[in-house]
Amino acid sequence: MQLDLVDVFAAGPLTGNPLAVVHGGEGLEAADMLRITRWLGFSETTFLLPPTDPGADYRVRIFYPAGELPFAGHPTLGTAHAWLSAGGVPKQAGTIVQECGIGLVDVRQESGMLAFRAPPLLRSGALDPADLAETIRLCGVNERDVVAGVHAANGPGWKVLHMASDDAVLAAEPAARAPLHTDVALLGPRAADGGPQWELRAFFADASGRLCEDPVTGSLNAAVAQYLFAGGLANGAYVAAQGRMTGADGYVHCRQDTDGAIWIAGKVATVSAGGAMPRPF
Structure with missing residues (x-):
């Protein structure tokens, strides 16, 4: 397994939201992923996996210190960036398709940033x-x-x-x-x-x-x-x-x-890439 550290949505160097991206998470149980996430201490850590949907370029599991999330925004952009930086090539030119807990999410490269298509709201309306x-x-x-x-x-x-x-x-x-x-x-x-x-x-x-x-x-x-x-x-x-x-x-x-369609974009930068992670945990 390899570990990348990525800065997402930053207006300048090291001013965004940090993300840890683990490449090659196959074989890890959810409990292992949660342990790694809590130890790293970031708001989220993601685990890159082979896709199960034929329309996706990769699959990602997103964890925060209290458990797993079906979707999150800065992990989506940070993971897409890490996947591209590791040599990933999208099946559909110009659009990366991420598979995660809510299904497929489109990600684009545009004007020096990455942008994801906002998924539909599961619940809206006034608070009671x-x-x-x-x-x-x-x-x-x-x-x-x-x-x-x-x-x-x-x-x-x-x-x-x-x-x-x-x-x-x-x-x-x-x-x-x-x-x-x-x-x-x-x-x-x-x-x-x-x-x-x-x-x-x-x-x-x-x-x-x-x-x-x-x-x-x-x-x-x-x-x-x-x-x-x-x-x-x-x-x-x-x-x-x-x-x-x-x-x-x-x-x-x-x-x-x-x-x-609504698109959410920001700058993404690699802070550290390719750190080896031993098994088992």
Whole structure:
């Protein structure tokens, strides 16, 4: 097995969300993959495997410290980058097809970035009063600054608070602990200064129940983009910023094509490639 370390959605060197990609994970059990993920300590680690679907170029299993995810955004772009860097050639010119827990996901190379096609939302619509109150508590925001609270689940079960401003997003003081499988997030508009148009923060519960902040989150941005485009709050394309409260500086490029497809793009860079991993664990 080989291990690559990749930086995803970075605006500059080492400012994005780190990802570990394990090549040659055949034969590893899910428990082994989870052990490796927890030991590495990143928000996600992926395991490259031969595809089982004839339409896919590769299969990936995505783990975070509390278990396995059917889909995640920065692992999708980081894994595609690692697969290409290791000599992978897509069956369909110009489009990489990833097989993961939600099925097939298209990934493209464009303008020095990689972009994935946002999968459809599994759940959308307004949070009910109980969910809204709990999400406000977990995120640690002032209820008066909340414009809306919505479900935006696309693998992770995101519950998103649309805030009045980026200042309200950055001022949030999230709870220390949360139930397992908690995925909550904040979204707010930024000042029109020529930079990114939206500010995001994302929080998830780790295996111990600690509420952690993710530096830059592709699945969340894919879900939020569908909310913004559907509601007329964004048109054509925009850039979202995420990670400032974690020391990161992530830029996520979100675009809606004329056919309605939404693409989530960012820069991806190799930090270290080809590190040998011994067996067994």
